Amino acid sequence: MSITKTLLYPFSVESQYFDSYAWACELALRMKAKLKLFTTSPAPSSTQPIYHSLLEAHGYYLQHYPHRGVKSNDVQKEPCIASGELETALVSHLKNNPVDIVIIDPELSATLAQGLSVIVKESGGVIVLPSIKGKPSAPPSADKFYDDLRRARLYKLPSNFFFTLGKDHSAFNYLRKFFQKNRF
């Protein structure tokens, strides 16, 4: 019996979040996990721009993470739109809805800096993605996912995190290099 992991990806439509969104989708796909897309809206009636933005972000993901034989719709996504200030709402959400891993956009990491320790405490683990300078002009290399993971700041990740990723056989060769570099 397998239990589906839940990842949470907080984002703000005010920032350029498409790269980290795509990475979060890719992680969810590789872990066969559910991805909660968390943000806040000033009013319940003003959520349409958020949904439009998420759809656009998914187009970016499709464009930049080509898959062979994998339906991109396999990523289970669930938008969570709360009200109020993002950091407060996020911490409150985590307290009431535990998740396995929170993936943090580099631009958002400054906003969430004060609450990061709380976010780490209230979640199973946190991945703060590295800053990506400039929009990539071409699809990333096959190693991009792991390059970003290698440069990310990792907090309290579940012990079986890499084991789960290791089931992604296509990544085997890169994982070998990754473990060698980090001398685990």
Next chain:
Amino acid sequence: MSIRSLSAATDEELVAAIREGDRLALGELYNRYYKKVFNKCFSFTKKQEEAFDLAQEALMKAFDNIHSFKGESSFSTWLYTITHRHCLATLKKNGRFQFHSLEANSYRDDDQPDGTPAAEETSDRAEQELIMYSLINALPDKERHLLKLKYLQGESVESLQTQLNISGSAVKMRLKRSREKLNMLYALALTYGLEQVLGRIELFTAG
């Protein structure tokens, strides 16, 4: 395909480029339509979160099966047909939409892959169903409820008479007026466009 020529390319040229593995072309074509697909889904659900779910599923269906687009209709027609069928299939699955008069000749939703020529051929019908469904949803509560009781749940006039506590002739009269109103709205929508009619629905449904 260069970025400059991307924006000038027709949808069909982009489809051809996507088939050759051009990811920029995929991004361009996707960006042309994702909002329209969302809006179409929203016209079904009236709920943004559900529209988002349906839109992303429909977009994925289309782009994952883009190789099956035969070019027998425009790309937009093909995409909207997939969207429409997906919305209908989901709503039917969830028990939220079933209208007998539209069911009689309905195509099969699940046993034929989207994007086949058959899907393209159903575009006119799909558009008609979309219009009809949107109009039923826009009717005042009483009329919408009555039509659904009669045609969705198959209630008899006698049963409606009891439920609504009115005479049989009153039930028949209300049904007749509701059908007539729906027919009128349908004709208006075909003539002036669905959005125009929905935008002025109070003018047509008052009284």
